[in-house]
Amino acid sequence: MAAQKSAQKPPGRTDHPAPNATRRSEKSRRAIYDAALALVADVGYPKTTIEGIAARAGVGKQTIYRWWSSKAEVLMEAFLDLGEQAAQAAGQEPYVIPDTGDLAADLKAVLRATIDQMTDPRFAAPARALAAEGLVNEPLSREYVAKLMEPSFQLYVDRLRAAQEAGEVRGDIDPRIALELFVSPLAQRWLQHTGPISYEYTDTLVDYALHGLAPRAQ
Template sequence: MAQKTAPDSTRRSERSRRAIYDAALALVGEVGFSKMTIEAIASRAGVGKQTVYRWWPSKGDVLLDAFLDLGGQAHAEANKDGEGADTPYEIPDTGDLEADLKFVLRATVDELVNPKYDAPYRALAAEGMLNPQLGAEFVERLLEPALQLYVKRLRAAQEAGQVAPDVDPRIALELWTGPVAQRWLQRTGPLTHEYADRLVEYALHGITPR
């Protein structure tokens, strides 16, 4: 009887890949990005370092893929009882722009203050400043897709007459995403739902008396 080597090989590769992801995420939280090495990732994952190098050129690339996979798992888990596990992220469109923006910005705050996401996200943000290639991938694969969800929602609001037609959605979204990112990166204050709500309110209604 012929051996079914291909399926077994595929399963082994997937197990190794998952172990490498888990190892990278664990190590960056335990020792930090600067002390994390390919050798340490391989040892923690129970694979040879050449296995890691075969798939990724650097520890930053490993961590980026691991972090993206972590977000995908969270999305699938959140939608396991519904029909959205395999669909792209979307900002809800209930017809109430303010409520929808508060909902998604609160979710962003919850993710940023979650220790599971905090260490790898900070490591990628910092390393992306020093490594232009990784920084470009970080923006292209992680940040920009998330920001484009805001663009899509704001354009829908423009079509509904809820946002002025001459507003550039790509600039407007920075009124609330920018302050959240700055407060998180620099730890200038607590990240809370209340803070997220105020940002949305100030962005939509302004700060001068009406």
């Protein structure tokens, strides 16, 4: 979750209008993102509308339709932007899992950053509202996964592949499944309140996943 990327640039960055227009666009874009995230947190996904987002952002409905075709799209990009901002605020490169040569340390650092994001209400409330809708709205869920979750999972895949090359992970491991051993438990505790969340907890998940539950020969 802390690590997310998108193939698409947010609007207002891909084109190059005059400086004043860019500033106006940038201001509107941010107001729309903030409004969309706040609204879905307040009233839930089904009651969030483009009209509602426009009203809350203080922009015309057409401003939104110029850049996005659906409320789902606005929300996805608002989340991407939020992840990007959080990473920048933490002085990190977004969309990258560090490779210091110590896989356990790198995974622990990313999961700690994910916890920081999960406990930030600006992120948590809209993320929870969207996830709740996804549970009963399969098309939305599949879009959320394709645009937000899977790109984030792929960063773990890349890091685990590098670890395989470095001999830190067995070559016969499927990285796409392996990452779930530490990512999914945290996601479930956060989403379903199945247990407390702490840095110690995610550190433990990483250690268990890397070294396994069964005894190892000395």
